[in-house]
Amino acid sequence: MTGTAAASAMGAASAPPNPALVKIRDVIYQVAGIFHPDNKHRLLEERCSKRMQVLGVANLRDYYDCLTIKATRQAELTALLNEITIGETCFFRNVPQLDAIRNVALPKIIAARAKSAPRHLRIWSAGCSTGEEPYTLSMALLEEQKKHLKDWTFEILATDLNERSLAQAQLGHYGAYSTRNVPEYFKQKYFLSRDRELHVTSEVEAKVHFQQVNLSDATRMASMKNVDITLCCNVLIYFDSISKRKVISHFYNNLLPHGYLFLGHAESLYGVSEDFRLVHLPGCTAYLKSAEKTLALEKARPQ
Amino acid sequence: MSVRESLLKKLEELDRMPTLPASLLPLLRYMEQPDETLDLQQVIELISQDKSLAVQCLHMANSPLFGRSQTVESIRDAVVTLGIQRMRDIAASCSLLDILPQGNMGMDPAVLWEHSLACALVCRQFARVIGFSDPGKAYLAGLLHDVGVVAHLWILPSQFSEALELACNEHIPLHEAELRLLEITHAESGRLVAERWRLPAGMISVVACHHDPRSATVHQDLVALISLSDILCRMNGLGHGPVEDREVDFEKEPGFAILLEEHPQLRNFDWARFTFEMEDYMEEVHRLVNLMYHPS
Numbered sequence: 217m218t219g220t221a222a223a224s225a226m227g228a229a230s231a232p233p234n235p236a237l238v239k240i241r242d243v244i245y246q247v248a249g250i251f252h253p254d255n256k257h258r259l260l261e262e263r264c265s266k267r268m269q270v271l272g273v274a275n276l277r278d279y280y281d282c283l284t285i286k287a288t289r290q291a292e293l294t295a296l297l298n299e300i301t302i303g304e305t306c307f308f309r310n311v312p313q314l315d316a317i318r319n320v321a322l323p324k325i326i327a328a329r330a331k332s333a334p335r336h337l338r339i340w341s342a343g344c345s346t347g348e349e350p351y352t353l354s355m356a357l358l359e360e361q362k363k364h365l366k367d368w369t370f371e372i373l374a375t376d377l378n379e380r381s382l383a384q385a386q387l388g389h390y391g392a393y394s395t396r397n398v399p400e401y402f403k404q405k406y407f408l409s410r411d412r413e414l415h416v417t418s419e420v421e422a423k424v425h426f427q428q429v430n431l432s433d434a435t436r437m438a439s440m441k442n443v444d445i446t447l448c449c450n451v452l453i454y455f456d457s458i459s460k461r462k463v464i465s466h467f468y469n470n471l472l473p474h475g476y477l478f479l480g481h482a483e484s485l486y487g488v489s490e491d492f493r494l495v496h497l498p499g500c501t502a503y504l505k506s507a508e509k510t511l512a513l514e515k516a517r518p519q
Numbered sequence: 520m521s522v523r524e525s526l527l528k529k530l531e532e533l534d535r536m537p538t539l540p541a542s543l544l545p546l547l548r549y550m551e552q553p554d555e556t557l558d559l560q561q562v563i564e565l566i567s568q569d570k571s572l573a574v575q576c577l578h579m580a581n582s583p584l585f586g587r588s589q590t591v592e593s594i595r596d597a598v599v600t601l602g603i604q605r606m607r608d609i610a611a612s613c614s615l616l617d618i619l620p621q622g623n624m625g626m627d628p629a630v631l632w633e634h635s636l637a638c639a640l641v642c643r644q645f646a647r648v649i650g651f652s653d654p655g656k657a658y659l660a661g662l663l664h665d666v667g668v669v670a671h672l673w674i675l676p677s678q679f680s681e682a683l684e685l686a687c688n689e690h691i692p693l694h695e696a697e698l699r700l701l702e703i704t705h706a707e708s709g710r711l712v713a714e715r716w717r718l719p720a721g722m723i724s725v726v727a728c729h730h731d732p733r734s735a736t737v738h739q740d741l742v743a744l745i746s747l748s749d750i751l752c753r754m755n756g757l758g759h760g761p762v763e764d765r766e767v768d769f770e771k772e773p774g775f776a777i778l779l780e781e782h783p784q785l786r787n788f789d790w791a792r793f794t795f796e797m798e799d800y801m802e803e804v805h806r807l808v809n810l811m812y813h814p815s
Contacts, residue, residue: 251795255802312756319690319764482798484791494790496754496767498690501791504766 236276248453308397312499328474337370343451347385350374375429388416437466449480477503523702575613637757667709690764743774
């Protein structure tokens with residue numbers, strides 16, 4: 217193979233990135249905490265192009281100004297983030313994260329809580345949209361009842377601000393697109409096929425409790441207690457830094473001492489929270505509450 | 520004789536172990552020299568002498584991993600566009616291909632090469648970000664850190680294969696599985712190989728101590744840097760195969776404390792962002808290794 221052929225096999229990732237695009241990428245990371253690595257630049261550019269068409273903006277440099285200088289910058293940023301996260305919701309969206317919850321977080325939580333009653337696990341899907349995430353968790357944890365969650369019960373709190381999303385979530389009916397990643401085993405076991413749609417079974421539904429919650433509502437947030445794992449994927453990106461800090465501090469307080477906070481893919485709390493500790497799990501990152509306690513427990517455990 | 524003793528004996532004989540590729544040692548020695556004394560022509564000749572090495576170098580030189588802006592057609596082009604430093608990195612990775620056994624040797628050698636190359640790239644990038652003195656040396660150290668695995672592949676393929684299987688089944692790090700089954704880790708075997716090859720002291724230290732940087736007596740900061748980069752690769756799907764079911768807090772890793780002494784800016788390091796940036800490497804390294812192993 218010649219050098220040229222080798223180069224074409226490498227795809228288009230080799231084109232030097234547009235400096236304006238890199239600046240937009242950095243603004244998004246700084247403001248929304250979601251990072252686009254170089255290999256996602258083309259995707260980001262497409263999303264920007266859609267907005268640029270709407271606004272009639274000719275190039276990325278001018279669009280960068282729309283996001284940073286113009287009076288409508290806040291609204292424009294929200295519009296761009298909507299483009300970025302559009303169509304993201306589906307069952308089994310983030311498999312490494314789900315595996316890390318099942319294989320690393322659950323055993324750690326169970327070990328930390330071995331002596332405390334009741335043997336009941338509380339998971340919170342904050343910003344559950346149309347229900348794919350909490351139902352996926354419900355299925356995975358039902359499977360875990362054969363393994364790590366033997367003799368345990370669990371519940372999944374699924375909250376969202378949007379009433380329409382919640383109504384759709386409670387219905388539990390899904391099309392081919394949002395169920396495209398569901399492994400066959402789960403499809404057979406936890407869905408019923410009805411009129412070209414897939415309906416989640418009552419067993420899966422029974423574990424999920426939907427509620428309307430505004431993450432900025434301090435009173436409501438303070439009432440969410442004793443959570444083992446919180447998932448908040450692609451939601452915090454819409455908050456300004458002050459509100460984000462508030463939400464995160466609520467999440468911190470809502471969690472039990474060994475609790476985990478999982479964010480969306482490539483989302484980070486850098487510069488937002490000094491309380492949470494970043495940990496790397498296989499194929500994903502998570503934020504852990506109370507390092508010292510967990511560490512002490514680990515040391516106390518016989519080898 | 521215990522398992523460990525018999526393995527050590529085999530390793531010491533090293534009769535089936537390949538020698539260090541002829542082109543690699545001069546390249547490593549070059550690393551020790553200041554940039555301005557390096558001779559462009561000599562690098563070109565060194566690489567061009569070995570035809571297969573030259574072809575492999577061109578493949579790699581054209582990868583976005585090495586930041587080229589236009590297609591390079593000759594080694595001279597490559598050296599001129601990419602610079603001597605990068606070309607040396609590339610040649611070193613390619614010459615390493617030659618020491619991997621071919622065929623069924625207990626592990627797909629492409630996987631090991633993929634891990635080594637990814638680790639080399641992460642090491643170099645990490646070195647740059649934290650202001651480590653010599654990113655080129657970090658690259659080479661990342662490339663060579665698992666040379667002990669190569670030794671295991673040559674000398675005890677079937678036992679090594681069992682260790683790898685154990686690591687995959689139990690979701691534990693490879694060196695822990697090796698210790699249980701072989702009573703010796705690739706770090707220990709690697710030290711024997713690295714010493715026999717007369718690698719520079721820093722490289723020997725990295726090979727021998729990358730799973731326990733505190734035990735390094737020389738070049739401890741280089742060992743620490745490679746140790747953290749290695750963990751980062753393994754936790755992000757660029758290990759040797761096993762998914763390690765564990766939780767890593769980089770700020771609690773021994774390597775972190777060592778590096779922090781010399782590089783206080785590491786205190787505020789954005790580990791999340793660095794991890795996301797690595798995604799680029801992962802996809803690209805995977806594509807590149809496939810290209811080198813299965814050229815059409």
